[in-house]
Amino acid sequence: MQPYSFITNHPLFVVKIHKSKIVRKESSHQVYKVPKTYFSRWTCSVTPKSNTQTTLREVFSSEPKQLSDQKLDRIVCKFGGSSLANAERLKEVGKLVQMQLEKSQRYPIVVLSAMGTTTNELLQAGELALKEGIVDISSIRKRAYLACEELHLSKEDLVDPLLTTLDQLLLGIKFIKELSPRTKDYLVSFGERLSVRIFASYLRQSEGLPTEPFDAFDLGFVTNSHFTNADLLEESFPRIRECFERLVQEHTLAVVTGFIAKDKQGNITTLGRGGSDLTAAALGAALGCSEVQVWKDVDGILSTDPRIVSDAIPVPFVTFQEAFEMAYFGAKVLHPIAMQPAMRHNIPIRVKNSYNPEHPGTVIKSRREHPSENPVTAISLKRKCHLVDIESTRMLGAHGFLAELFKVFGERRVSIDMIATSEVSVSMTLDPKAFDTRDKEELEVELSKIASVQFSGEKAIISLVSNVSRSTEILARSMQVLWKENIDVEMISQGASKFNISFIVEDNHADAAIRALHKEFFRH
Numbered sequence: 048m049q050p051y052s053f054i055t056n057h058p059l060f061v062v063k064i065h066k067s068k069i070v071r072k073e074s075s076h077q078v079y080k081v082p083k084t085y086f087s088r089w090t091c092s093v094t095p096k097s098n099t100q101t102t103l104r105e106v107f108s109s110e111p112k113q114l115s116d117q118k119l120d121r122i123v124c125k126f127g128g129s130s131l132a133n134a135e136r137l138k139e140v141g142k143l144v145q146m147q148l149e150k151s152q153r154y155p156i157v158v159l160s161a162m163g164t165t166t167n168e169l170l171q172a173g174e175l176a177l178k179e180g181i182v183d184i185s186s187i188r189k190r191a192y193l194a195c196e197e198l199h200l201s202k203e204d205l206v207d208p209l210l211t212t213l214d215q216l217l218l219g220i221k222f223i224k225e226l227s228p229r230t231k232d233y234l235v236s237f238g239e240r241l242s243v244r245i246f247a248s249y250l251r252q253s254e255g256l257p258t259e260p261f262d263a264f265d266l267g268f269v270t271n272s273h274f275t276n277a278d279l280l281e282e283s284f285p286r287i288r289e290c291f292e293r294l295v296q297e298h299t300l301a302v303v304t305g306f307i308a309k310d311k312q313g314n315i316t317t318l319g320r321g322g323s324d325l326t327a328a329a330l331g332a333a334l335g336c337s338e339v340q341v342w343k344d345v346d347g348i349l350s351t352d353p354r355i356v357s358d359a360i361p362v363p364f365v366t367f368q369e370a371f372e373m374a375y376f377g378a379k380v381l382h383p384i385a386m387q388p389a390m391r392h393n394i395p396i397r398v399k400n401s402y403n404p405e406h407p408g409t410v411i412k413s414r415r416e417h418p419s420e421n422p423v424t425a426i427s428l429k430r431k432c433h434l435v436d437i438e439s440t441r442m443l444g445a446h447g448f449l450a451e452l453f454k455v456f457g458e459r460r461v462s463i464d465m466i467a468t469s470e471v472s473v474s475m476t477l478d479p480k481a482f483d484t485r486d487k488e489e490l491e492v493e494l495s496k497i498a499s500v501q502f503s504g505e506k507a508i509i510s511l512v513s514n515v516s517r518s519t520e521i522l523a524r525s526m527q528v529l530w531k532e533n534i535d536v537e538m539i540s541q542g543a544s545k546f547n548i549s550f551i552v553e554d555n556h557a558d559a560a561i562r563a564l565h566k567e568f569f570r571h
């Protein structure tokens with residue numbers, strides 16, 4: 048089928064419309080070239096549902112919908128693991144979904160992560176099977192069974208088939224002694240696949256809602272094969288739209304797995320930790336929804352990590368770029384890439400608290416209507432980064448040095464976060480998540496061919512997401528504060544991003560630095 052094809056819901060015919068000149072003639076289908084006045088560049092195949100005299104003209108008597116520009120008058124509501132810890136929380140989330148339904152009179156599209164810490168437990172179970180030869184899914188089984196019992200659902204039909212397959216997968220890991228990134232993705236997919244089935248069943252049986260669970264890969268989510276951190280392919284967007292229109296009726300409340308997708312070979316992939324936010328934003332963008340709501344356990348995006356500063360305050364508004372900088376530089380609250388589809392299609396994201404639904408939370412939009420008085424919007428922290436100091440062994444100013452350097456990192460898919468250069472030396476920080484000991488050894492060997500290299504671990508990047516047009520003030524106040532705290536700044540990056548000023552400090556000074564800076568900009 049062509050990517051843009053869709054099926055109309057005519058009562059008398061199954062009508063498949065294809066954006067192509069020629070449609071393969073299937074035995075049971077009559078193929079019609081539709082008159083230009085109805086669908087320019089569209090052809091269709093029509094299968095009568097029953098013996099009927101209805102003419103084609105009647106089938107196409109209404110104006111065709113323009114698939115690509117059409118907006119869907121629904122919102123996407125994503126609930127993360129922190130909102131789905133147990134049966135009680137699932138009931139609360141059920142209430143929030145009903146509230147949304149009453150408010151808008153439209154079924155929201157619900158995206159769910161795995162319940163609580165299931166993803167971590169699945170990964171631990173994989174490691175245990177690999178390293179100790181022990182197959183143990185008791186914590187995962189217990190959570191799923193407890194939820195079924197408390198929600199009065201039959202565990203035999205709902206979760207047992209998935210748990211049996213999970214058991215077999217772990218046995219496979221134990222015997223084959225292999226836990227490749229591909230297997231890891233298959234392993235963690237059980238978390239989201241369990242949660243959507245339990246929640247959809249609960250809403251259907253207890254609340255009488257027309258709910259159906261969907262695995263995101265059945266709704267068109269296609270990625271490349273970078274297992275554990277796969278990129279959503281552009282072709283997913285028209286596919287999602289086509290699948291959604293075909294599989295989800297107007298009166299269906301769809302509950303979709305976050306985080307997981309499939310590659311073109313049909314292997315299950317994941318979008319990176321926290322990737323359900325991206326699933327929600329991609330669905331919202333593909334379907335032209337009016338809003339994407341991301342429900343967490345905090346009152347929106349806070350001025351800094353609440354685990355370091357307990358009185359961090361909610362930020363009512365941030366731009367997409369600011370949210371991206373925050374997320375990329377460590378604020379765990381949102382997946383860094385999630386902003387991209389929403390930003391491209393100009394769909395606002397609202398971060399809300401499922402434990403405090405009355406709070407307005409944070410709105411993320413393209414543009415700020417009024418400049419904020421505070422030059423700093425929020426402070427984020429990325430810990431345990433590696434700092435690499437590289438000095439060219441070639442003569443001063445040799446061209447192509449930086450290009451060669453970046454090629455070494457690019458080939459190993461190691462991303463560089465911050466960078467500072469002088470004539471012959473370069474210092475950079477590396478994302479700890481995309482970098483392991485083997486990468487380090489390989490990088491050392493390759494880089495030593497063109498430069499002298501020194502790695503030092505245990506660094507932290509502190510990022511002030513801010514109005515950079517006030518950078519002199521921000522830098523002066525920040526340096527003063529850090530100087531008083533006796534904290535050395537090892538590197539500064541300012542100016543490259545219009546929304547971010549970053550400093551490198553020793554990791555063991557990071558908490559003190561964040562507290563001092565937060566006090567200076569938010570609590571003075």
Ligand SMILES: Nc1ncnc2c1ncn2[C@@H]1O[C@H](COP(=O)(O)OP(=O)(O)O)[C@@H](O)[C@H]1O
Pocket residue numbers: 126127128129130160321342343344345347348349350351352353354377378379380381425
């Ligand atoms: N700047 C920040 N604003 C809000 N939350 C933050 C921030 N930085 C870190 N966090 C942490 O992010 C958590 C929410 O993200 P996460 O656990 O991924 O939610 P979920 O699993 O519900 O998607 C919060 O509980 C909070 O501890």
Ligand SMILES: N[C@@H](CC(=O)OP(=O)(O)O)C(=O)O
Pocket residue numbers: 126127128129160161166167238305306319320321322323324
């Ligand atoms: N369950 C996955 C995906 C996810 O997005 O989770 P959460 O929404 O709870 O951050 C993870 O733990 O990474």
